[in-house]
Amino acid sequence: MSRLMEQLxxxxxxxxxxxxxxxxxSVQCKxxxxxxxxxxxxSPTYSVIPKPNLASEGRLCIKGMNAYQHVLTGERxxxxxxKKDGTFVRISWEEAYELIIHKFNDIRSQYGSDAIALYGGGSLTNESAYVLGKFARVALRTKYIDYNGRFCMSAAASxxxxxxxxxxxxxxQLSDIxxxxxxxxxxxxxxxxxxxLMPYFTRAKENGAYIIAIDPRETGTTRIADLHLRVKPGMDATLVNGLLKVLLEEDLVDRDFVQQRTKGFAELKSHLEGLDLTEIAELTGVSAExxxxxxxxxxxxxTGMVFTARGVEQQTDGHMSVRNFINLALLTGKIGRPGCGYGAVTGQGxxxxxxxxxxKADQLPGYRLIENPEDRAYVAGVWGIDPxxxxxxxxxxxxxxxKVHEQEIRSLFVMASNPLISNPNANLVQEALEKLEFLVVADFLMSETAQLxxxxxxxxAxxxxxxxxxxxEGRVLLRExxxxxxxxxxxxxxxxxxLADRLGRGAYFAFSSAEDIFNELRLASRGGVADYYGITYERLRKEEGVYWPCPEPDHPGQKRLFETSFPLPEGKALLTPVDNHLPKEQAxxxxxxxxxxxxxxxxxxxxxxxxxxxxxxxRDVESFVEVHPKTAKKYRLDEEALVKLESRRGVVYVRCRYNADIREDTVFVPMHWGDTQNVNKLTLDALDPTCKMPGFKVCAVNVSPFVSEFY
Structure with a gap:
């Protein structure tokens, strides 16, 4: 028996x-x-027990099992x-607030309110996200606010x-899978x-589902697939054009659904008829067969379902790529009924x-738009201000x-985010942050951004x-x-x-609890696309989550969308032709x-x-680059050796790993490390024109052995 067990x-x-x-x-396992x-x-010891819930069904992954550690360590x-003379020293809250107010007022008086910006995070609760947006517009009166979710869901959202x-x-619902x-x-x-979530898909396979995976590399997910399409990076929209063209040619279109519930079919049909499947195969690296x-x-x-995530969305045509995957669901009528649907697999909690x-820069609560006069008037009325x-x-x-780099923005308030690592072209981002007159970071752990x-x-936490x-799923959950x-x-x-109180705007932020904030959020979202009005803390405690939209307290919450119509003109979804698109940066x-x-x-x-x-x-102390063995041989890369990766924007040094199931023209690096292993020093800062998603998933690089640096 161990000494610990004897002690216990x-x-x-x-x-x-x-x-x-x-x-x-985004599963949010209990x-x-x-x-x-x-x-x-x-010191105390800890044990972790998964709790039954409707999303994960009582499962936890390795991250969840160890999620207590980063909160309860001594690194908080x-x-x-x-920061004084390059070193952080402890001060009081009152001193911190006085400094912020002094700096903010000074910057506003010199450069105007828009010289201050706020940068939020997708891990904030709904209540904190709501207050952050209100704080920007009501307390600071700045237009500059956005958050790291821009890099996660903006393509699928738009x-x-x-x-x-x-x-x-x-x-x-997940149960539809x-x-x-x-x-x-x-x-x-x-x-x-x-x-x-994987058991949902393994059970679907047991029920006879055929799974198609689209990814340039083999992963734990592609291994469960019946068919793996190793698409060339950045060519997802073009690949879907090929799928749509075949559906049209083989008369696999749900004509009744298309006629009754969609618009734009004639334009899409004409577009697809003008495409050549052989050319699509060549562009995508996936055979016509x-x-x-x-x-x-x-x-x-x-029945069928389509799921997209960052591999499709983090591209300079991410918006249109997702539009094409939605075309796939609409053309076959596989949406709005059991066992059917489209889903963007949300990344952040x-x-x-x-x-x-x-x-988001363009939004008010409830998914209202800040440039829509009616939306502005409604939210301003809830907040008690003039639109x-x-x-x-x-x-x-x-x-x-x-804009920080150009010094149009002079001060940045970062909350629950690490923009130095999450943004593309990270060297420029670091230069920008170092130019700021005043950088404030609110967080519970020291990040690379906080160090600056x-x-x-x-x-x-x-x-x-x-x-x-x-x-x-759109299920609102209460975490107490x-x-x-x-x-x-x-x-x-x-x-x-x-802070709002010290800025003289405390009357608009007189909240004493998260529930107080949620009750105002409910009202601010009422009648909006994301209507939370019918959701209350009392309901969340009793029902283990409620789906939005939920317009009234006695409404059950809408679990499946689009069963009878779409919230668009004439109640019809929109089919859209999507051009074949090459990535902004070519090899x-x-x-x-x-x-x-x-x-x-x-x-x-x-x-x-x-x-x-x-x-x-x-388990993973350092970053790595995944390389096909033939590619590694060509560039003299030994397995487990350090290699140099370089793009037009920067250089990183990572460990080499062989993977015979990745495309030979492609390498993969995870995004979880900073400093000399920050892969976003390499990535391209070109943005999708619609949603402003950076093209993280495709840029051109060269690779060489690290040891060659010394010879």
């Missing part, structure tokens, strides 16, 4: 039971963390800290609004990014709710940092604050605080409200390979939280 049995113990949910991906304190032991930011009239991650007889998984690695096989499987299936209530006081539309997250800050504010989050905040940390919304003799980026099982986003978990960090 022999010494008096006390327990703290914490009911919570995982802070990481769990119970138990803190065991033993007399005489130096516990007090406000001011495509869903245009084609379907609404942006909700999944148009149906098992009824689908064909499933298309496009640019999504659910096995590593949302692993607790394979394209025909995939189209037939999906077209002939009585509150990536869905975070973009609904005001963090003319509301600023206009700002710019996207990366564009905001370009003039002032750091300690925010509470997920175990310590109450609030709602909206999972990938399970322990007091560490040190002097405060909830994000409380920090903002106290060349100098940069002969395509780089694509993504996630791995053990880490999350920029790694700030997971790299602080000793159990997770030990």
């Amino acid at each position: 049995r022999s010494e008096p113990a006390s327990e703290l039971v914490m009911d919570t949910q995982c802070p990481f991906c 769990m119970q963390i138990i803190e065991h304190k033993v007399d005489g032991a130096q 930011i516990l007090h406000p800290m001011l 495509a869903g609004v245009k084609a379907l009239g609404i942006d909700r991650g999944l148009t149906n 098992e009824q689908a007889r064909c499933i298309v998984l496009a640019g999504t690695n659910i096995a590593e990014c949302q692993p607790t 394979t394209i025909r096989q995939a189209a037939a499987a999906y077209g002939k299936a009585p 509150n990536g869905q709710g975070g973009r609904e209530h005001g963090q 003319d006081e509301l600023p206009g539309k700002g710019v996207s997250a990366y564009e905001m940092l370009v 800050a003039d002032l750091i504010l300690p925010a509470s 997920y175990l310590e604050n109450t609030g709602t989050l909206t999972n990938l 605080a399970a322990r007091p905040a560490a040190g002097e940390a405060k909830p994000d919304w409380e920090i903002l409200c106290e 060349s003799p100098e940069y002969p390979l395509y780089l694509t980026t993504g996630r791995i099982l053990t880490h999350y986003l920029t790694g700030v939280q997971t790299r602080k978990s000793h159990s997770l960090a030990a």
